[in-house]
Amino acid sequence: MEPSGVSPLKDLAEKAGxxxxxxxxxxxRTATGLAKRRASLQPLRHSLEASIVLMGSxxxxxVTSGSDDDFMVLLHGAEGSEVLPTxxxxxxxxxxxxSEDGPFASPVFSQKLVHQIGLDGDDNKNxxxxxxxxxxxxxxxxxxxxxxxxxxxLDRYLDESVKPYRPPRFLLNDVVRxxxxxxxxFAAKEWKGPEKWGIRNxxxxxxxKILFAGGLLPVxxxxxxxxxxxxxxxxxxxxxxxxxxxxxxxxxxxASDEGARTLxxxxxxxGWMHQSDFRExxxxxxxxxxKTSPAFSEAERIGKELxxxxxALLHETSxxxxxxVRDYAIF
Amino acid sequence: xxxxxxxxxxxxxxxxxxxxxxxxxxVARHHPVGASTGYMRDLRGDxxxxxxxAWRVSSFAIELSALSEAELPSLAEYLRGxxxxxxRYISIHGxxxxxxxxxxxxxxxxxxLVPCADGIVMxxxxxxxxxxxxxxxxxxxxxxxxARKSEGRTPEELEESFSELxxxxxxxxxPHAWSIDHGMxxxxxxxxxxRDRLRHVHxxxxxxxxxxxxxxxxxxxxxxxxxxxxxxxxxxxxxxxSTA
Numbered sequence: 395m396e397p398s399g400v401s402p403l404k405d406l407a408e409k410a411g412x413x414x415x416x417x418x419x420x421x422x423r424t425a426t427g428l429a430k431r432r433a434s435l436q437p438l439r440h441s442l443e444a445s446i447v448l449m450g451s452x453x454x455x456x457v458t459s460g461s462d463d464d465f466m467v468l469l470h471g472a473e474g475s476e477v478l479p480t481x482x483x484x485x486x487x488x489x490x491x492x493s494e495d496g497p498f499a500s501p502v503f504s505q506k507l508v509h510q511i512g513l514d515g516d517d518n519k520n521x522x523x524x525x526x527x528x529x530x531x532x533x534x535x536x537x538x539x540x541x542x543x544x545x546x547x548l549d550r551y552l553d554e555s556v557k558p559y560r561p562p563r564f565l566l567n568d569v570v571r572x573x574x575x576x577x578x579x580f581a582a583k584e585w586k587g588p589e590k591w592g593i594r595n596x597x598x599x600x601x602x603k604i605l606f607a608g609g610l611l612p613v614x615x616x617x618x619x620x621x622x623x624x625x626x627x628x629x630x631x632x633x634x635x636x637x638x639x640x641x642x643x644x645x646x647x648x649a650s651d652e653g654a655r656t657l658x659x660x661x662x663x664x665g666w667m668h669q670s671d672f673r674e675x676x677x678x679x680x681x682x683x684x685k686t687s688p689a690f691s692e693a694e695r696i697g698k699e700l701x702x703x704x705x706a707l708l709h710e711t712s713x714x715x716x717x718x719v720r721d722y723a724i725f
Numbered sequence: 726x727x728x729x730x731x732x733x734x735x736x737x738x739x740x741x742x743x744x745x746x747x748x749x750x751x752v753a754r755h756h757p758v759g760a761s762t763g764y765m766r767d768l769r770g771d772x773x774x775x776x777x778x779a780w781r782v783s784s785f786a787i788e789l790s791a792l793s794e795a796e797l798p799s800l801a802e803y804l805r806g807x808x809x810x811x812x813r814y815i816s817i818h819g820x821x822x823x824x825x826x827x828x829x830x831x832x833x834x835x836x837x838l839v840p841c842a843d844g845i846v847m848x849x850x851x852x853x854x855x856x857x858x859x860x861x862x863x864x865x866x867x868x869x870x871x872a873r874k875s876e877g878r879t880p881e882e883l884e885e886s887f888s889e890l891x892x893x894x895x896x897x898x899x900p901h902a903w904s905i906d907h908g909m910x911x912x913x914x915x916x917x918x919x920r921d922r923l924r925h926v927h928x929x930x931x932x933x934x935x936x937x938x939x940x941x942x943x944x945x946x947x948x949x950x951x952x953x954x955x956x957x958x959x960x961x962x963x964x965x966x967s968t969a
Contacts, residue, residue, distance in 0.1 A: 410920070411917070412921060649956065651916065651920050651923075651954040651955070652954075652956055652957040654920060654921065655920065655921060655923065655957060656957065658921055685840070695863060698843075699957075702957045702958065703957040705957070706956040706957035707957075709756070710754060710755065710756075710956045711956055
């Protein structure tokens with residue numbers, strides 16, 4: 395689904411009298427890169443129900459010079475024998491190979507995403523695939539298949555348990571569970587070794603938090619809607635990048651100053667991540683060396699500003715939203 | 726009640742529910758808040774006691790005030806000591822009175838405190854060569870001045886300082902802005918101009934001779950519209966909380 399064409403981030407920029415130059419530049423890079431990749435991937439032979447989906451900064455519309463072409467080959471339906479294009483074929487075009495033990499090293503079958511939510515079948519990989527698909531992905535080929543799978547996942551979450559003027563708890567719990575999983579996985583990776591601690595920590599404070607907030611806010615704001623308009627609202631939001639969803643929430647809650655500072659901080663981070671020496675320094679940082687790294691110090695400062703703004707939005711800008719957070723964010 | 730009336734009634738209730746409850750104290754609802762040790766005159770010289778007193782106000786934010794140059798060495802020693810402070814936000818108020826120290830030495834002293842603080846607040850009217858302060862980077866915060874001062878009071882006057890210190894942040898002293906313009910237009914204009922630099926807020930009422938006194942209810946209401954634009958930063962009380 396394409397976004398409606400209206401950009402809340404642009405609206406916020408105008409209201410606050412400032413620009414978000416790095417975020418807007420990244421959106422342009424993303425659009426240009428997507429067009430090129432569509433042209434190069436479409437000639438590959440596709441199974442009828444296949445879609446090649448780009449993830450990560452592509453899904454957030456935040457491509458920088460350091461962005462990888464993280465992709466998923468998505469199949470609508472149950473696990474089957476032949477899947478086209480193969481992971482190797484797509485990798486050959488994109489020049490990017492998914493990590494061997496990562497969630498996208500093999501094709502992703504939608505039946506598992508939809509039918510296995512919770513319980514033993516919903517392992518870390520399945521949860522990761524489903525939430526990244528929902529929150530941070532964009533189709534390069536097979537847009538119709540992509541849309542069908544997204545609809546089926548939403549149908550699953552918005553089941554008979556959904557109540558009017560209440561956040562849909564099933565979806566809320568899974569979004570929150572994914573955020574907590576990312577945080578716990580960070581600690582688990584550190585336990586295995588100090589490598590890449592700095593870049594992982596920096597991303598947890600920034601882009602991972604934006605991913606979570608961009609998923610959480612629309613779900614909480616479902617408290618404004620009856621059941622049918624709630625579905626329409628979520629469908630509209632899912633077509634926007636996370637920074638647009640967050641900008642809209644700040645604007646709706648009359649907090650453009652706080653929104654400008656929050657997304658201004660994130661804009662700064664995206665700008666830094668576009669610089670290779672900044673990324674390289676972060677990649678070399680460990681917990682022991684963090685205090686002496688200028689790059690990490692910047693990421694830490696930016697992360698604090700970003701979090702402070704999001705927390706103010708959730709708890710103080712609107713008594714309605716604060717009460718919804720109180721009632722739904724913990725239990 | 727018919728379906729249409731019920732729908733309209735529910736929309737009306739939603740409208741009421743979405744408006745911020747103005748009767749509820751904006752200060753009481755805000756987090757984080759903290760105390761400035763600058764008002765703890767009786768405890769001056771005893772950082773342990775000042776921190777303990779500030780901790781009783783809030784364990785989340787604090788401003789450690791070294792308002793005279795003579796207090797800087799003891800503050801640095803205190804912060805280097807073997808202790809864990811609970812505060813998630815620590816600002817240090819640099820010297821603003823009786824300035825005598827060579828400015829380069831002063832900046833060097835402040836630079837030693839940078840790793841211990843989220844911000845170092847300075848009064849622009851006490852800073853002579855602004856370029857010397859550039860190494861403090863994002864940690865340096867310039868505070869807007871009150872009506873007793875001759876500079877640093879308005880957006881135009883502060884812009885001169887920020888143009889020399891592009892990385893510096895803004896410490897928004899709300900009562901100082903009120904002393905320039907009781908209608909709070911200067912306060913709004915300061916926020917319009919420096920909203921992206923905002924790092925924390927100073928909050929209190931002012932006495933007739935413009936000293937910080939406990940925040941009154943009347944001033945809390947008057948300051949409400951600008952405070953409403955600062956919900957994402959710590960608010961530091963520059964006077965004890967009112968017990969009235």
